[in-house]
Amino acid sequence: MVDSTLETILNKVQKPGRYVGNEWNSCLKEHDQVQLRMVLAFPDLYEVGMSNQGIKILYDSVNKDVDLLIERVFAPAADMEEQLRQEGYPLFALESGKPLNAFDIVGFSLQYELSYTNVLNMLDLAGIPIYSKQRGDNHPLIIGGGPCSFNPEPLAPFFDLFLLGEAEEALPLLLKEIIINKQNGLTREELLVQLSSRQGVYVPSFYNPLYSSGRFSGFEKLIEQAPDAIEKNYVADLDSAPYPTAPVVPYIQTAHDRAVVEIFRGCSRGCRFCQAGYIFKPVRRRSSEKIIETARDLIALTGYDEISLSSLSSSDYPGVDELINRLDEALAGKGVRCSLPSLRLDSYAVTLAEKLHQGRRSTLTFAPEAATERLRKVIGKRISEAEIYQALTAAVTAGWQGFKLYFMIGLPTEEDADVEAIVELCRELRQTFRRQGRHNIRFVISIATFVPKAHSPFQWEPQLSMPSVIRRQQLLIEKFRKMPWVEFSWHDAETSFLEAVFARGDRRLAPLLEKAWQLGCRFDGWSEHFSYSRWQKAFEALGINPEDYANRSYSYADPLPWDHLHCGVEKEALVKEHRLAFSVPAEQGSEG
Amino acid sequence: MRLLQRALRRSTLPLAYSQGYNPRLRLNLALPLPLGVTANREYGELYLSEKIDPAQLISSLSAQLPAGLELLGVFEVSAESSSLAALVAAACYRAKLVDAKEKSLAVVQIERAVSKLMAAEELLMPRSGKKKKQISDINIRPYIFELRLDSGLRAVPEVVMLLKAGSDGGVSPFYLLQLLDACEPDCGSEARQWSVERESLYLISNGALIPLTEGA
Incomplete structure (x- = not known):
């Protein structure tokens, strides 16, 4: 879907393959043949986004439904942004080439705090007002999900709603409910009230943050029907959950250019620094039959020569050596390599690695x-x-x-x-x-x-x-x-510092994000684009001391900006783990 | 290449793989296309592990190819015949000037540059030698079999180049266009923008260049 203006633009940018779509297995549906149109937005480059398994899972689960369509858009690189702005060409979805404004829903995948400025930039490039209160019935609903939505407060004023937890089952259901409500003629506001009663739906504008002596002290609800706490969604059974066996196969090289079967979700280890270990609880396994069936289909439908058995700690899959044997048999003669990322450092993992790397x-x-x-x-x-x-x-x-x-x-x-x-x-x-x-x-x-x-x-x-x-x-x-x-x-220490500021940030950081974006911050996770001095300017302009966020030590009694968002692990359990960490006897020196 | 490999893997064809720990498909292109050049047709050779009907190969592979890429023909050759890559001796390119503002002036300038280059006895191209710092120049004038302006005064200027190519040396069409531009720079400050298409490949038979065609 490339018109002549876009063709001129694409001739002037690096890696035009990032913006043309049309890849094998991409899904083209007519906009007027479905009831609701969504675009899945990834606030980083195509190569990064197309390596993300969540994007592929949601693309599959939504497009499976005949009433729905979902397309993709990624953050344009600096040269593309320049061209788009120069030509006044709005940011568009890869499949249809239609501008983001032509969709009912724009859903951002929030994986990393340092991609937040790209979120604002993408909205702006699409001609969509960045603040939710500036948007009307003619604008798409801006929604967010992914790990960062477990503390989305710094982004709260820009989003209409967040969907907490795993979305492959919850997102199509949410979209179906939106269809029904739209048919009933609900306004944007009424629709959000209606949706807020669904599990996992967080409508930030219904909660007003309170501060006392400069610190976050809790929320007041502005709408009575809004729930006090939001429980995340999660998939009960991986075997019956939708999983893509025909994912889009990029033409250009991506960060992880291979077929992926997720063998289990969650992690039984519970390392105390690791957010993923907690927000993806409980541990759920895919059966070895299902894994092999999926792997076989994936190879047949994509043509990849490598299959990765992914999870947060792949050697923890019970019977993983037996699984590898059976997979080898199932894929024999197809020239397919099997890889096992995230290995635990122990002798068992080394034995597994030996098995995988013949030679x-x-x-x-x-x-x-x-x-x-x-x-x-x-x-x-x-x-x-x-x-x-x-x-x-x-x-x-x-x-x-x-x-x-x-x-x-x-x-x-x-x-x-x-x-x-x-x-x-x-x-x-x-x-x-x-x-x-x-x-x-x-x-x-x-x-x-x-x-x-x-x-x-x-x-x-x-x-x-x-x-x-x-x-x-x-x-x-x-x-x-x-x-x-x-x-x-x-x-880079400055990058990690900024990540810490936003990881535990509150809503007062939203104007800061806007300021930083206006000052030119983009792709802050990329060292070649990151400019700490711009961020310092933004902090000064807004009178925010970033150390109050990154270097602050909270007490158990302190209200936290994400207390109302539940990931399934009780706060008491986290307190217990936290206490346990510091009861470890010191071998040398004090405990600091 | 990656696109073709994946399409082949998706097909149910009996593919042959190279030996070793990292098995690869045995697929070779006659002459890989330089980056930024388009082509109407490409030639390659594929090894299979068992004999199949060419028509079957066309149908199985075509089903896996994206729109815009078409499998034009399949011919069986004996395993002993020399590889396409070894046979290719020359390639013909057509370059069109992009964004030509003063067409007739550009035509005159390019015409002049073409004659200058063709009249030269020696055109040296710097080439890095096998040892790192040693740079030797090679004369690429013998590599130019044909170079001509192929357009009328009012049309967008087009240059046709028949250049030596293949395993024992060759010259890139872009290098030649650079030489052209250097001979007769554009009146503007910017370098000329060309869009280049490869029209055909040639092989040598009885001392003469003949176009590579199906079945040849």
Whole structure:
């Protein structure tokens, strides 16, 4: 669906393949043949969005319904934005090429706090007023979902509603109810009142935040019918839930360019820093029969040469080795590789990896997160020192040539010694491998900064102050500089700081987002676009101290801006986990 | 290429894979298209693990191809015959000037540049040698079999180029267009924009270039 203006535009931008659609398995429906039209908006580049499994699941589950259609739109890169603005060409959906304004619903997938400015930019590029109160009956309903909707307050004034939790079953039902209500002639406001009684629906404009002495103190409801608390939706049984076996196959290379079968959802480990481990509870498994059937269909309908068995911790699937055997049999002779992401660091995982990588054994990736056993106990990552050595030496024996290890700094109770232990661990592992006769094992070390997230047991904890984060990074930089055999990278401290500000932000941050966007902030998660000085300008202009958000320590009694949004884990359970974290006896030093 | 590989995998054809730990489809294109060049037709060869009727291949694969890509023909060749990539000796490109404002002036300038280039005995193209820093120039004048302006005075200027191509060296149509532009720069400050299409491939038979066609 490319007209002549768009063709001229596409000739001037990089990777026009991001904007043309028409991929294999994309779904083209006539707008006048359905009752309701939705566009699924992903506030990042096509390559990133098309690697997101949630997008593919929802695309499938909504398009399955004959009364509904769902198309896709991604954030245009800077060069495309420039062209669109210059030509006055509105942001459009890939399938039909129609502007976003021609749809009944625009639904944003909110995966990452640093894509928020892109949300505003996409609305603006589509000619849609960014604030919900500025929109009328002729504008699409702007809705949001995904992990960030568990604390969407910084975005609240821009959205008409949020749908909490898993949406593959709940979203088509919500859309069907909208059809009925529209047929009954309900106004926008009446429609929102009606929808607010549905499970998982959060209409932010019905809740007015209150503040006392500069701090959030709770909500007052503006509409009596609005529920006091919103319970998330989740799929009871993965086997019967919709799952795409014919996902769109991109022409251009994407971040994860492969077929994906989700083998289970949720995580039984409960690491205390990890939001996903809590908001995706309970753990639900897909049966091995269903997995194999899905994998077979996926390969037949996409032509991919790799299938990934995804989950938050794939080696935890009961009987996963048996599953891999059966999958190998089912796909024999098709030249298909099988991969297992998110492996736990233990010997069992190494055995699994051996099974998957017949021959080609380059780098294995693990996330120990902390280098001392004490700190790993605090964060709930229960792997012992002995297990790490056992697993990695076994991997070296099996022929692996290197490891990529993820660590975090700034974790609660962390001291310099814990950070230095990362370097020590590398050094000692290298010694161990040398004794095994393997002198050239590659080490790739990646360091993230801890970001306290809503609904995790560490939601009350402060982020380590930026100067301290930078100091600890510097500590590592200096030590690793003398170890040229380690490839060392770290996350930008300012980016993680901003992520922390928004992860636990409240509604007062909305005007700040608008300001930052006006100052030119886009793609803040991309280091080549991120400009902290623009953000500083925005903070100053609005008189907001970002440290009040990122570095604040909450008490259990403090009202939290996301208290009314329920992810299925009781606050008491989080309190218990939080307490447990700090009752871990310190081996060395104090608890900080 | 990725598109073709995936279409083939979706089809139920008996595909042959390369040996090794990372099996790949045995699919080769006669001469990969340079980035930014369009083509009307492309040639390639595919190995199968068992003999099938060409008509069956056409129907199975066509069902998996997106709109805009059509399988024109399938011919069985003996496994011993040399590969298409080894046979290809030259390629013919047609370049059209995009956004031509002063058409007749552009025609005159390009005509002049074409004669200059064709009259030259030597045209040197810098090429990085096998050792990193060593750069040697190669004379690409013998690589130009034909170069001419193919349009009237009022039409959008079009240049036809028949250039050496294939495994033992060749020259990109864009490099030649660069030379043209350098000879007779556009009166404006910007470089000329060309849209390039590959019209046909050639192979050498008895010392003469003959177009690669179906069944040849």
